[in-house]
Amino acid sequence: xxxxxxxxxxxxxxxxxxxxxxxxxxxxxxxxxxxxxxxxxxxxxxxxxxxxxxxxxxxxxxxxxxxxxxxxxxxxxxxxxxxxxxxxxxxxxxxxxxxxxxxxxxxxxxxxxxxxxxxxxxxxxxxxxxxxxxxxxxxxxxxxxxxxxxxxxxxxxxxxxxxxxxxxxxxxxxxxxxxxxxxxxxxxxxxxxxxxxxxxxxxxxxxxxxxxxxxxxxxxxxxxxxxxxxxxxxxxxxxxxxxxxxxxxxxxxxxxxxxxxxxxxxxxxxxxxxxxxxxxxxxxxxxxxxxxxxxxxxxxxx
Amino acid sequence: xxxxxxxxxxxxxxxxxxxxxxxxxxxxxxxxxxxxxxxxxxxxxxxxxxxxxxxxxxxxxxxxxxxxxxxxxxxxxxxxxxxxxx
Numbered sequence: 001x002x003x004x005x006x007x008x009x010x011x012x013x014x015x016x017x018x019x020x021x022x023x024x025x026x027x028x029x030x031x032x033x034x035x036x037x038x039x040x041x042x043x044x045x046x047x048x049x050x051x052x053x054x055x056x057x058x059x060x061x062x063x064x065x066x067x068x069x070x071x072x073x074x075x076x077x078x079x080x081x082x083x084x085x086x087x088x089x090x091x092x093x094x095x096x097x098x099x100x101x102x103x104x105x106x107x108x109x110x111x112x113x114x115x116x117x118x119x120x121x122x123x124x125x126x127x128x129x130x131x132x133x134x135x136x137x138x139x140x141x142x143x144x145x146x147x148x149x150x151x152x153x154x155x156x157x158x159x160x161x162x163x164x165x166x167x168x169x170x171x172x173x174x175x176x177x178x179x180x181x182x183x184x185x186x187x188x189x190x191x192x193x194x195x196x197x198x199x200x201x202x203x204x205x206x207x208x209x210x211x212x213x214x215x216x217x218x219x220x221x222x223x224x225x226x227x228x229x230x231x232x233x234x235x236x237x238x239x240x241x242x243x244x245x246x247x248x249x250x251x252x253x254x255x256x257x258x259x260x261x262x263x264x265x266x267x268x269x270x271x272x273x274x275x276x277x278x279x280x281x282x283x284x285x286x287x288x289x290x291x292x293x294x295x296x297x298x299x300x301x302x
Numbered sequence: 303x304x305x306x307x308x309x310x311x312x313x314x315x316x317x318x319x320x321x322x323x324x325x326x327x328x329x330x331x332x333x334x335x336x337x338x339x340x341x342x343x344x345x346x347x348x349x350x351x352x353x354x355x356x357x358x359x360x361x362x363x364x365x366x367x368x369x370x371x372x373x374x375x376x377x378x379x380x381x382x383x384x385x386x387x388x
Contacts, residue, residue: 213344239343244367247347258363262351 010083017195018085025188026092033184035177037103046170048112055171056113057232058159063104064126065219069097071131072218079138086138086192093185100178107174125224134218135211139204142192143211149186150246151217153179154237162234190253197254202264205256209265212247303357303383305332308376311356315349316341335371343367349375357383 010018073094080086108114114122135141160175196204217236219226230236251261303311313330316323316339326339336346350366353359359382369375 213348215344239346240367240370243343243347244364247344248363248367258347258351258366259354259360262348262355265348 014195014199015083015085018083018192020085021188021191021195022085022089022092025089025184029092029096029184033180035099037099037106040177041103041174042169043106043110046107046111047168050166050168051111051113054232054234056108057229058234059104059108060114060122061219061223061226061229061232061235062156063101063108064122064223065217066097066101066104067123067126068131068218068222069094069101072097075131075133076141079133079141083138089188096181096185100181103174103178107171122224126222129222131218131222134216137207139196140207140211142189142196143204143208144215145189146186146193146250147211147215147246148217149182149189150250151237151242153182153186154241154245155234156182158237159234190250193250194254197256204254205260205264206268208251208254208256209261210268212261213265303380305376305380308379308383309372311353311379312349312372312375314356315352318352319345319348330372332373332376336369336375339372346375350378353379359383 073090076090076094077087080090105119109116109119133141135144156175156179160172160179163171163175193204193208196207223229251258309330309332313327316327316330320341323340329339336342341349346369347366350361350369354361357379361378361382365378369378
């Protein structure tokens with residue numbers, strides 16, 4: 001008995017490993033990382049005199065990316081719902097990311113950087129578009145998660161450092177909390193990735209190569225005027241930071257050299273292109289897979 | 303290895319990493335930045351991989367991540383190719 005979860009069949013042993021990884025993540029989150037948007041940020045120290053438009057653009061952009069939580073989770077469940085450890089992580093992840101959107105919105109409106117109506121206009125623009133899976137398989141999405149969460153952590157960490165220096169205790173605490181969550185998410189994805197390498201070294205390596213060389217942040221094609229926003233310091237990170245602090249540490253963690261990555265990229269390119277992710281197709285594929293299994297289980301029962 | 307040879311090696315690496323960007327290859331000269339050439343950090347990593355295979359060296363990750371210009375690249379190749387020279 002195994003679970004397919006839009007990719008190679010996952011054995012019971014691996015399902016249990018993924019579940020144990022999730023339990024470890026969950027335990028740490030519950031005991032050490034839970035925070036309340038109202039209680040754990042010193043809102044009473046919010047100083048409107050510190051407002052700048054650059055600050056507003058940064059917070060609004062981050063909030064815009066986090067506002068796609070419904071799409072991230074809905075699409076994520078399509079490819080991982082049959083793996084309890086991964087699907088439960090998706091649920092916990094969605095909860096934590098949803099709080100990030102809350103605190104960004106609260107800062108924007110409480111500070112007066114944006115009125116509620118301005119924010120609702122922005123929200124309308126965000127929800128007019130849909131985020132879809134950038135990659136078709138669960139394993140590719142694990143690679144994507146490992147890189148993307150690390151990059152987001154770096155962006156938020158640099159904001160925390162900036163506001164610490166400026167003496168803005170509200171934003172430094174806010175960014176401490178959200179960056180700590182992102183670091184935990186990146187760590188979980190890295191551990192899942194390592195499990196994938198233990199199961200299928202060559203295939204996972206090719207997926208990592210495919211993702212690293214085509215990676216774009218989720219907001220790139222979704223948040224209004226994203227390229228213009230990127231010109232504001234702090235909205236993104238430099239390519240060198242991305243390599244040095246997101247890509248290379250991930251490669252070191254899973255024990256892959258750059259030359260191995262390059263070779264895998266060439267091998268992947270030598271094969272015919274994979275079909276792009278299509279949620280409807282994935283839904284149907286999962287439905288068909290379940291029907292097949294139910295039929296097999298039914299026959300066995302008869 | 304002199305600088306002209308390294309520049310030629312960089313052009314070959316660029317052709318490998320960005321085969322569809324022949325339009326900028328002639329501009330791979332000492333004064334150019336990678337952003338001038340439309341070379342992202344990820345493409346630079348791929349160019350570095352090509353050069354590493356060609357000359358049999360391994361650039362340290364931290365130095366590779368800090369490359370921002372053609373002259374940075376040339377300096378890195380000069381430094382590490384000297385280490386393997388007979």
